[in-house]
Amino acid sequence: MATATVHQTEREELISGSEAIAIACSLADVDVITAYPIRPYDTVMQYVSKLKADGAFDCDFIVAESEHSQFEIVKHASAVGARTFCGSSGVGWFYAFEAITVTAGLRLPVVAMVGNRALDDPGAFGVEHNDAMAVRDLGWMLYWVGTAQEALDTALLAWRVAEDPRVFLPAAISCDGSFLTHSQAIVNVPTQEQVDQFLPQYDRGRLLLHPDNPITVAPQVNEDWLMEIRRQTDDAMRRTSDVIKEAYEEFKQLFGRGDPSPFIEEYMTEDADIVLVGMGTLAMPVRVAVRRMREQGKKVGFLRVKFFRPFATDEIREALSHCKAVGVIDRDYSYGSPSYGGVLFNEIRSALYTLDNRPLMQSFIAGLGGREVLVRDVEEMTSMVQGSIDAGHVKEENTWIGVRE
Amino acid sequence: MTTMTQELPQVRGVKQIPVFEGFTSGHRTCQGCESALVMRLMIKAAGPRTIVVGSTGCMYVANTTYYSTPWVVPWMHTQLGSSGSAATGTAAGLASLMRKGKMQDEPINVIAFCGDGGGVDMGLSAISAALQHDEYNLLILCYDNESYANTDIQVSGSSPWGANSTFSPPGKVHRIMNRRWKKNTVPMLAAGHPDVRYVATACGSYGPDFTNKIRRALTIGGPTFIHSIDPCPKGWDYDPKYSHELGMLAVETGIWVQYEIVDGELILNGPSRAIARGIRRRKPVTDYLQRQGRFAHLTEEDLKFFQERIDETWEKWWIPGIVPFGPHDEGE
Ligand SMILES: Cc1ncc(C[n+]2csc(CCOP(=O)(O)OP(=O)(O)O)c2C)c(N)n1
Ligand code: SF4
Numbered sequence: 240m241a242t243a244t245v246h247q248t249e250r251e252e253l254i255s256g257s258e259a260i261a262i263a264c265s266l267a268d269v270d271v272i273t274a275y276p277i278r279p280y281d282t283v284m285q286y287v288s289k290l291k292a293d294g295a296f297d298c299d300f301i302v303a304e305s306e307h308s309q310f311e312i313v314k315h316a317s318a319v320g321a322r323t324f325c326g327s328s329g330v331g332w333f334y335a336f337e338a339i340t341v342t343a344g345l346r347l348p349v350v351a352m353v354g355n356r357a358l359d360d361p362g363a364f365g366v367e368h369n370d371a372m373a374v375r376d377l378g379w380m381l382y383w384v385g386t387a388q389e390a391l392d393t394a395l396l397a398w399r400v401a402e403d404p405r406v407f408l409p410a411a412i413s414c415d416g417s418f419l420t421h422s423q424a425i426v427n428v429p430t431q432e433q434v435d436q437f438l439p440q441y442d443r444g445r446l447l448l449h450p451d452n453p454i455t456v457a458p459q460v461n462e463d464w465l466m467e468i469r470r471q472t473d474d475a476m477r478r479t480s481d482v483i484k485e486a487y488e489e490f491k492q493l494f495g496r497g498d499p500s501p502f503i504e505e506y507m508t509e510d511a512d513i514v515l516v517g518m519g520t521l522a523m524p525v526r527v528a529v530r531r532m533r534e535q536g537k538k539v540g541f542l543r544v545k546f547f548r549p550f551a552t553d554e555i556r557e558a559l560s561h562c563k564a565v566g567v568i569d570r571d572y573s574y575g576s577p578s579y580g581g582v583l584f585n586e587i588r589s590a591l592y593t594l595d596n597r598p599l600m601q602s603f604i605a606g607l608g609g610r611e612v613l614v615r616d617v618e619e620m621t622s623m624v625q626g627s628i629d630a631g632h633v634k635e636e637n638t639w640i641g642v643r644e
Numbered sequence: 645m646t647t648m649t650q651e652l653p654q655v656r657g658v659k660q661i662p663v664f665e666g667f668t669s670g671h672r673t674c675q676g677c678e679s680a681l682v683m684r685l686m687i688k689a690a691g692p693r694t695i696v697v698g699s700t701g702c703m704y705v706a707n708t709t710y711y712s713t714p715w716v717v718p719w720m721h722t723q724l725g726s727s728g729s730a731a732t733g734t735a736a737g738l739a740s741l742m743r744k745g746k747m748q749d750e751p752i753n754v755i756a757f758c759g760d761g762g763g764v765d766m767g768l769s770a771i772s773a774a775l776q777h778d779e780y781n782l783l784i785l786c787y788d789n790e791s792y793a794n795t796d797i798q799v800s801g802s803s804p805w806g807a808n809s810t811f812s813p814p815g816k817v818h819r820i821m822n823r824r825w826k827k828n829t830v831p832m833l834a835a836g837h838p839d840v841r842y843v844a845t846a847c848g849s850y851g852p853d854f855t856n857k858i859r860r861a862l863t864i865g866g867p868t869f870i871h872s873i874d875p876c877p878k879g880w881d882y883d884p885k886y887s888h889e890l891g892m893l894a895v896e897t898g899i900w901v902q903y904e905i906v907d908g909e910l911i912l913n914g915p916s917r918a919i920a921r922g923i924r925r926r927k928p929v930t931d932y933l934q935r936q937g938r939f940a941h942l943t944e945e946d947l948k949f950f951q952e953r954i955d956e957t958w959e960k961w962w963i964p965g966i967v968p969f970g971p972h973d974e975g976e
């Protein structure tokens with residue numbers, strides 16, 4: 240459909256991650272969008288509302304009275320066949336938790352942005368990954384974005400994969416608060432034709448809630464059927480990997496950009512003795528640190544996990560099977576977890592368990608509440624991992640970085 | 645701005661209630677469940693081009709066993725406090741798709757129902773929000789069996805004073821555990837959302853009146869709200885065959901007032917109108933209370949208190965039975 244913003248040629252714009260996703264919404268011709276204010280994700284809704292106000296984007300934009308309603312509204316709009324978008328941050332995401340849970344259970348392809356934020360109290364606006372991670376077991380696809388460009392591209396990919404009838408699962412696009420939501424970068428904005436070619440209309444098919452298809456959705460099943468239904472959702476999540484690969488290949492052809500893998504990004508890992516692992520905008524200081532340490536002759540690399548769900552077990556195993564030690568940098572915490580490690584750490588450690596030559600594994604908690612992770616922090620972590628290699632074992636399995644004692 | 649609604653004419657008498665059944669066999673509600681009748685009447689009035697969304701409660705759990713759904717129309721569950729959001733989301737989805745030409749344009753009724761727990765308590769804020777969206781045609785029906793029935797009968801903000809429930813059992817020290825007076829829901833929503841064109845109370849004992857209210861709500865345009873009083877043999881503790889009679893007694897004693905507010909105008913219906921006009925005397929509340937086990941522990945004094953509170957609503961309230969406050973009387 241032609242709207243005022245449809246540009247016929249790809250264009251470059253200096254925009255933030257939030258604005259990139261708002262533009263993706265208009266390019267995807269999303270039908271129903273719901274908003275509720277909470278920093279930092281809500282900037283995306285400021286851009287969406289402006290696009291709508293200017294007549295550049297035709298959607299039903301609803302300012303809900305709570306996050307719970309925000310997610311319930313899109314859930315029901317999705318059930319009658321509407322393409323949807325919403326989002327939240329921190330405690331807002333938790334306020335919506337009930338609705339978030341059932342959206343996956345109902346297999347509704349809602350796409351949401353999470354502007355990662357600390358779970359106050361005590362009050363804090365900065366990034367932590369615990370908010371989005373809380374849904375990791377529930378059937379949401381979870382992606383951690385590294386740049387504004389990736390935010391736009393991932394949003395398009397998210398609708399494409401979520402709405403694929405082989406999948407029909409919701410997808411959350413996690414964007415680090417401030418570092419991504421509010422920081423501007425040059426972004427290639429695709430043309431409407433490119434997007435239309437990549438993204439078919441959402442077709443709910445025989446699951447459409449409509450008088451022409453009078454089905455009963457979510458009846459009471461109890462122990463008679465719940466296990467089979469859970470298994471179906473598990474099967475759907477298992478199918479996501481292939482659907483993502485397929486869509487990503489097509490994306491790369493149509494848009495002319497992308498990484499070798501949709502799931503992970505490897506940076507100087509090939510011959511590395513030490514591989515650091517992390518998600519989101521953490522990649523920036525880590526890449527700089529890796530380059531510096533390489534200049535000093537240290538064999539260090541970085542693996543960025545992009546899809547946290549589905550977790551790319553095989554690719555991660557493969558990427559980490561040749562190094563001596565792995566240092567996982569979590570921007571989250573998991574009180575009382577195995578080794579008191581971060582969430583990502585324990586997932587990675589579990590994925591590597593079956594390797595014949597398991598690398599040493601060390602967990603770092605860093606950058607909580609939006610505290611910056613500095614290049615020298617990365618160097619410090621790396622030297623701790625080197626210490627473990629030298630000692631032949633890991634002395635401290637978990638370390639909090641840069642904490643005032 | 646509202647889009648087109650269906651044409652659903654008012655009925656005159658029981659014989660004009662449609663033969664169409666949208667809620668049939670397959671449900672597992674208790675014998676004499678008045679809420680089940682409310683569902684049946686609701687969908688008869690609305691007809692087949694309707695999407696119904698129901699929040700958690702008896703009308704979900706007892707109604708939609710997998711493989712034996714009683715719903716002939718499309719039906720979807722929503723969360724306990726989400727009837728308002730479910731109605732909004734469904735209506736918004738349809739409106740957007742039709743406006744953009746992605747779905748055939750036709751008026752489809754959207755009804756979301758909730759119990760008193762889901763509506764009067766938990767879902768109040770979402771219902772209030774739904775009532776602010778005059779661009780969507782939708783009806784929220786709160787079926788009020790005066791307890792959280794499905795979870796084994798617990799008091800809600802819509803339970804009557806003194807009622808015995810599993811969270812308000814009369815005990816040796818505290819005879820009256822539920823000391824809250826029932827919320828005055830419809831006037832609260834009407835006063836709080838003056839742009840809403842239709843709100844009403846209803847009772848399944850009055851079939852044609854009930855049908856007409858559903859139809860008015862669905863055809864007037866914009867968001868609407870109906871609150872029905874539903875006798876519940878299990879929660880109220882009486883022989884199921886008296887459900888209809890108890891509904892009528894709730895009205896005839898003046899405990900429940902039947903009315904609708906259409907474009908800002910209050911219209912009392914049936915026995916409530918006769919009571920307000922002084923044509924008919926209110927029956928004593930004991931006629932109603934003493935028929936139900938949930939009030940069996942009330943003493944003479946308690947019954948007197950109950951009667952006085954009801955008298956007060958009719959004799960002292962600014963709009964009898966409906967609006968408790970009024971303009972300040974300057975006096976002499
Ligand atoms: C968020 C949430 N809290 C609690 C429940 C448990 N629950 C299920 S049905 C129900 C009763 C709801 O009462 P009401 O809305 O009055 O409907 P009724 O059962 O009386 O028909 C409750 C509390 C739930 N399903 N969801
Ligand atoms: S408990 Fe009450 S509302 Fe629930 S099914 Fe039984 S009679 Fe109906």
Ligand SMILES: [Mg+2]
Pocket residue numbers: 701759760761787788789790791792793
């Ligand atoms: Mg109830």
